[in-house]
Amino acid sequence: MTKVNITLNGKAVSADVPDNTLLVSFIRDTMALTGTHVGCDTSQCGACIVHLDGESVKSCTMLAVSAEGAEVTTIEGIGSAESLHPMQQAFHENHGLQCGYCTPGMVMSAIELVGKNPNPSDKDIREGLEGNICRCTGYHNIVKSVQAGAQMMGD
Amino acid sequence: MYQTNYVKAASTEDAVGHLAKGGQLLAGGMTLIPTMKQRLASPETVVDLAGCGLAGIEDAGDSIRIGAMTRHVDVAESALVQNAIPALAALAGGIGDRQVRNRGTIGGSVANNDPSACYPAAVLGLGGTVHTSTRDIAADDFFTGMFETALDEDEMITAVSFPKVAKAAYVKFPNPASRYAMVGVFVAAGDGHVRVAVTGASSDGVFRHDGMESALSANFDAAALDGASVDVDDMIGDIHAAPDYRAHLVVEMTKRAVAAC
Numbered sequence: 001m002t003k004v005n006i007t008l009n010g011k012a013v014s015a016d017v018p019d020n021t022l023l024v025s026f027i028r029d030t031m032a033l034t035g036t037h038v039g040c041d042t043s044q045c046g047a048c049i050v051h052l053d054g055e056s057v058k059s060c061t062m063l064a065v066s067a068e069g070a071e072v073t074t075i076e077g078i079g080s081a082e083s084l085h086p087m088q089q090a091f092h093e094n095h096g097l098q099c100g101y102c103t104p105g106m107v108m109s110a111i112e113l114v115g116k117n118p119n120p121s122d123k124d125i126r127e128g129l130e131g132n133i134c135r136c137t138g139y140h141n142i143v144k145s146v147q148a149g150a151q152m153m154g155d
Numbered sequence: 156m157y158q159t160n161y162v163k164a165a166s167t168e169d170a171v172g173h174l175a176k177g178g179q180l181l182a183g184g185m186t187l188i189p190t191m192k193q194r195l196a197s198p199e200t201v202v203d204l205a206g207c208g209l210a211g212i213e214d215a216g217d218s219i220r221i222g223a224m225t226r227h228v229d230v231a232e233s234a235l236v237q238n239a240i241p242a243l244a245a246l247a248g249g250i251g252d253r254q255v256r257n258r259g260t261i262g263g264s265v266a267n268n269d270p271s272a273c274y275p276a277a278v279l280g281l282g283g284t285v286h287t288s289t290r291d292i293a294a295d296d297f298f299t300g301m302f303e304t305a306l307d308e309d310e311m312i313t314a315v316s317f318p319k320v321a322k323a324a325y326v327k328f329p330n331p332a333s334r335y336a337m338v339g340v341f342v343a344a345g346d347g348h349v350r351v352a353v354t355g356a357s358s359d360g361v362f363r364h365d366g367m368e369s370a371l372s373a374n375f376d377a378a379a380l381d382g383a384s385v386d387v388d389d390m391i392g393d394i395h396a397a398p399d400y401r402a403h404l405v406v407e408m409t410k411r412a413v414a415a416c
């Protein structure tokens with residue numbers, strides 16, 4: 001067991017967890033924030049993407065202890081049901097989801113993408129979302145959503 | 156995932172100490188963690204290298220030295236690498252996806268010597284040097300077979316150096332799901348000699364192709380490869396590509412790399 005201390009969505013949290021605890025399990029099971037999903041066991045689908053010190057990472061492919069001292073932001077930390085983050089709003093308005101399973105990861109990935117590249121082209125978005133797999137939408141509306149989200153984040 | 160003990164090494168010496176006692180090094184975890192999740196690896200101790208100060212890119216005159224813990228994203232976005240060896244920056248920027256590049260490191264990739272990984276092609280194609288905790292190993296001596304390297308059990312990579320060459324390019328045919336190379340070819344041309352390193356194709360891991368190197372050294376033009384062939388018996392066959400298709404891709408990706416130089 002190791003005590004893990006991180007800042008989760010702006011709040012300092014700590015917990016004793018077995019060393020083999022994945023960051024995603026720490027978030028979902030220890031901290032009961034279930035917006036971050038698990039969609040595969042091969043580190044390919046991106047449903048588990050969170051921000052670690054502002055950068056997008058796959059929380060299923062990292063030990064919680066490796067995040068010691070870091071700032072972690074999950075989908076719960078970017079907006080609320082009353083006041084969605086512009087990227088969430090854009091997914092909502094552009095029908096960027098069907099079942100919604102991939103959506104938290106898509107949104108977290110897209111926010112970092114737009115942070116680095118405020119005016120992404122269609123190609124930039126498709127390449128930038130290489131690490132996110134969606135089995136429902138066919139991606140078209142996701143690309144549209146990210147474009148709209150980028151615009152709204154810029155305003 | 157099996158139980159494991161986590162330690163964070165404070166220095167290279169500290170890490171090597173744990174390694175000698177049977178610890179497993181953890182760099183970006185992009186290979187090790189999935190392997191542990193699938194219970195294909197069950198290290199008793201995992202030794203995190205994040206605190207060893209091994210990240211960073213230096214201009215060493217006629218070469219570039221990249222610390223073992225330097226992430227793919229940092230190589231891809233480095234102005235130094237983009238100017239001196241643009242093919243290397245492009246290769247790093249084409250590994251996996253953004254999240255893999257935000258964590259994965261050059262040391263982990265080179266040490267792992269996955270037969271489909273991109274970096275081994277650059278190390279071998281550019282004729283780089285792998286710096287370890289005890290010695291310097293030339294690329295030609297480093298990769299010894301699929302997932303095999305010249306590293307001793309208690310030896311770790313500290314940095315990798317790449318000579319600046321006149322012309323170089325890496326072209327890969329990516330697996331559409333993982334982005335690993337189904338076939339990837341790194342071509343480098345410097346002082347009269349051309350090196351061609353192929354990844355993704357052979358069951359022995361990354362290799363150089365003498366025939367195409369001689370043909371290109373005589374005439375650096377994709378047309379010089381018109382008659383080139385690759386031994387089908389050495390090629391990997393899997394659900395993504397049969398051996399004869401991979402053999403075809405090796406020549407084709409080499410032609411494209413030459414054209415891109």
Ligand SMILES: Cc1cc2nc3c(=O)[nH]c(=O)nc-3n(C[C@H](O)[C@H](O)[C@H](O)COP(=O)(O)OP(=O)(O)OC[C@H]3O[C@@H](n4cnc5c(N)ncnc54)[C@H](O)[C@@H]3O)c2cc1C
Pocket residue numbers: 042043044179180181182183184185186187188189204223249250251252255258259260261262263264266267269271272273274310311312313333334335336
């Ligand atoms: C979805 C996905 C897609 C990918 N696509 C590609 C791709 O297109 N091309 C590509 O090349 N790679 C790809 N990768 C692999 C990726 O580049 C990994 O980052 C890399 O292979 C391993 O690096 P790491 O830093 O994550 O190492 P880790 O996973 O931490 O370690 C890998 C191995 O190396 C050992 N090790 C680590 N550091 C050292 C060191 N300094 N000295 C000695 N041994 C060490 C570890 O003990 C372990 O055995 C992909 C991975 C994923 C999950």
Ligand code: FES
Pocket residue numbers: 037038039040041042043044045046047048049058059060061
């Ligand atoms: S659950 Fe993390 S990549 Fe699929």
Ligand code: FES
Pocket residue numbers: 096097098099100101102103133134135136137
């Ligand atoms: S909306 Fe169902 S997986 Fe993307």
